[in-house]
Amino acid sequence: MSASEPQESGEVRIGHSLNTNEEEFVARRRNTVLQCLQKFNIRCSQDKVPNIALLGSGGGQRAMVALLESLVQLDKAGLLDCILYLSGVSGSTWCMASLYQEPDWSTKLETVKDKIIERLSGPGVSWTDKLTKLKNYYMKDSFSLTDLWAVLFVTSYVKEIDEQTLTDQRDQHTKDPYPIYAVIDKQCKRREEGDPWFEITPHEAGYSLTGAFVETSSFGSQFDNGSKKKLQPEMDMLYLQAVCSSALADGEATWKWIKAISIPEIKSALDKMKQDDTGGNTSRTTQQPFVEDECYQELMNLVDADPSTLVEATRSALPNLSGGQKTADKGKKTVRCVAQRIWGRNYNFLHNMTDESVPAALLQKETRDFIDAGLLINSPYFSVLRKERNIDLIIALDFSDGDPFTTLREAAKTCKKLNIPFPEVDVPSKEGKKPKDFYVFKGQNAPTVIHIPLFNVVNCGEKPGDWRKKYGILKGPYDAEMITEVMEVAGKNISNNIEKLLEQIRAVAEAK
Template sequence: MEQDGILSQIESSPCSLLTVRVIRARNLHQTDVLSQSDCYVSLWLPTASTNKFQTKTIKNCKDPVWNETFYFRIQSQVKNVLELALYDKDVVTQDDHLFTVYFDTAKLSLGEQVFMHFKRDSQRQEELDVVFALDNISGPPETIITNGVLVSRKICCLEVQVVEKKKKKDSLEKEFSFKVQGSYEGTQEIMLGSDLAFSSSPARFHYARYRQPTLDVTLPGKKQPPFSDKGFDLYAKAEDCPDHLDVRLGFDLCAQEQDFLCKRKKYVAPALKKVLQLEQDLLDHETPVVAIMTTGGGMRSLTALYGSLRGLKKLEVLDCAAYLTGLSGTTWTMSNLYRDADWSQKDLDKQISEAQKHMTKCKINSLSLEYLKYYKKQLSQRKREGRKTSFIDLWGLVLESLLHDGKDNHKLSDQQRAIDGGQNPLPIYTAVNVKNNYSTLDFKEWVEFTPYEVGLQKYGAFVRSEDFGSEFFMGRLMKKVPESRICFLEGMWSSLFSLNVLYIWNSSHSSEDFWHRWTRDQVDNIEEEPHLPQKPHELRTRLFTPPGPLGSTLRSALTDRLSIAQEHNFLKGFQMHNDYLENKHFCRWKGTVLDTFPNQLTQSEEFLSLVDTGFFINTSVMPLLKPERKVDIILHLNYSAGSQTKALDQTCKYCSEQGILFPRVDLSEEDRRNLKECYLFDGAETPGAPVLLFFPLVNDTFQKYKAPGQKRSESEMEDGKVDLYGCCSPYSTYSIQYTEKAYDCLVQLGEYNILNNKDLIMQALHTAVARKRQKKK
């Protein structure tokens, strides 16, 4: 199946019948004071059913026997992990959760029955006995669509209509309620009985066919079915939906980006020939992919980036770049630039002057009554559109007032005008998807935004930028929501209000390890009896022990975020492929605690929870390390507060752990104490890694030189005293207003640090070209 030039596999895969017989438990720990536990077992297999099943409750018994059987229809290409949870029934308070066993059904072989003993631990001798059987199901195989990580299954549409048999003169409006559990729509109401209405408009329900759900009907004035009113007819019809997906499943670049790269080379190749003074034209295979990467830092990063880009423009290196990535404050600069379809083909003085006007203006007007009314109106409109609003949306509106003269109707997809001819580098904005009750060490997923697509590299799932925020189910677009104005995305990309206690601790102590034992799930591998033969793609059987009241309270206090940006999850409904942990693309970005718990991964969430990338690492480099982009050289423009090397060190550590090719950063202690303006790490010891040019934001030779080779006069020495990080510095990350002098100094410093390191930049470009030529040979 061809989707935007990317091949997605359509497979015919059989389903199987999983039989689970819960036999008994032994030696259960007593939780009640005056009696033994009143236990039952809950069975949850979300890949097979929307319902949780449970056994009967056996009262006052430490060795309960249930001997109850449950059936599940499972898809063999899906990762099916059955959760067997043991509870103690409590009439007054919430049922006590004793433990949960996670069992991967991939351990089972067709046609075999296995009697399993799950032992909680050696001390308590608690056991759970379960019999499993896996059998073939007669009938045609199921058609699925997969990229090897996610699986989309067949969707059906059920159409329901009510018709009144005979119109009554005094009829009143009647409300029917229809529910299909597990469908996209859930519950729908139908009104019937107005003067002209003899029949209702059809109600439609989209559901996964494998779940075989029921239609629940509630009649007017009646609390329960069955449908017994003889004055109405109910018509229902179910049809298969087309297999076409609106979510692109694939790990290659989308067709638009591939087309952009071809067009961009027409700018890059002659630009490289000119700046490197080459005698011959560069062939396609000899043209390196150059990327400019930035870090966040509020208004400081917004301002300094303008200076860096102007420096690159003056060196004619800007035309050599294929990508420009950003997060937090640098996304504000990028959003401003890409309003102009030809911004990199002009000098940047106009944009810099326009930004200065907004950086130096009085900001108190942003909190005026007029603006507050405007904010309220805009938030109400987003809520009417079906969005989940938060304080982050308000922050986006405040940013709009700080950085513009009025309402800004610009959208991310509008930036396609600025790249469709290859005339500017492709902008990539970054965010991190997180999960409530987990630190970013335990769960984070990179999300990238381009004018063409928004997606998660880890899953190989992307949607058109204009569809981001709309509602999807199993890869199909269900409800189109108007595309957000870019100010709301800027608020999300720079959501400084999404911090939690763990982030504050990490910022001050450089490690969350002290609190990790309080914020991680207590999950242990357990041995089952008999021991089944190990298969490459199967998961270990594990046991989860829930935390006590104190542990839960402390965990919430440490991990809860003040506010978070939530958008409809376009992965909703997908399931994980049985071999997803063997997929090289997924493995490149996995490493979080929940990656081996497929029932709890992002496809099961209603919303994406997006925060500033800086809450994990203050870098926008990850999209550039996607192998399909084949980036050869990265200009790392750092605008962080405090340590200028922390984000780079964290990136090196992360890439090493993930097996991602990245140059080794070797800085001496002396260099770290007294950083220079630029460092070249050619990655020679890491074959395949890009060349890295690292530009920390420092005030080194700028103190004595107003331009490369031009010393300052005595009267100009004051202009070189740019206090970047002192206690009285005007460039705090949380500062939202600069003086004209402070703004100009920072722009000039950013530009100077680029211009003063022309030789290192040219050396890096020469190295990249030489490697491309050598690789071809």
């Protein structure tokens, strides 16, 4: 089946045009942008309103709280309504998911912020609720380590199980920027063929540069030759956040995480369960058996073994556990995912299609694996660089570890390779470790790019590296003091540069 034209609901759409619903949303949002510009005496006609995208990079909880405060400061300055698109990867998507829980969040951001911070400073999700959620995830056709990551890791940081879906939110955000969540196709990460850049919006999910999409409500369902074959439930927001932030989904880091993070958490949670069930007394009688103890011991035995032996080991070990065959089946499924490094597996909606405009590599496999885009480029540039989105100004907030210009340089390098308009990037080498707080890059027939490193010499003094170390990617979950400190630093990057932002917004408006 060739699908060069938009298809019926529930079928694949091949084409570079924007989804009709996105076009309508963006058209309404441009009215808001126009009114915002007029308040600053920036004059332009409705058809010449500049398209401005705000990007949030990865960076774990640091990115989550820093993006939140950046938006708050834009709101206080009256500039939030200038933003047409809000796109994020990894930790920034945690912030986005929290915001878009609230209908028209941008109209009441201070209140929404307080609610989010109160939750992040709170006790978190109970182990009982985590187990219940994990059992639900086990029922999926395509269970993977991303489901474990969602329940064991993401909930520890975001302190909730968000079971909304993007489809649930479609009609709740008439006054907010249009959200784009960005991930990558793992199989395309290191290959020349294919398209790694994958976007998920309230209306469509698909390959940004190839132009191959399916309705978001159908993403994850089984397709054959462009038509839906088997319906699967739409992913919820907890799982979406896990896909976006699966930073250990590539390489041996997976195994280190299993040993260093998940197993201690499992043990700690099981101990807590025992205390809750016995009134604080961890001893128990033989009349109160705990299958979890046996599961934990088997997991420890397996973790200490070579990963390649895991599947074979479970064939004999797990069926003997208390809890019967269901427990054994779940254990086997989990260990298979660990041994084979399976993350973010979903049915491939392009399977068995025939279309010359789609790379053959994307058509063959029945499943695809989707992982954290930060494993390739830690900022969602390619979600907003689609020609059809016609972006004039990109405001890139960089919350990355290490060199604060890596995302920018990699984006420029990839754009040059793919012939995508992007300004030249030239940053003095000495500023790699001691960046300023505001950079502007311009090029002919290319969007203007504003790059704002989180930790810099303006808001952190002469040692921004110390701040990056203190708030490293695996630090956390943050306590209230850490949240406040990161938000203060992030807020200064916006509040100190309002006039510079206005200058660039005015420039792109006049140029358009």
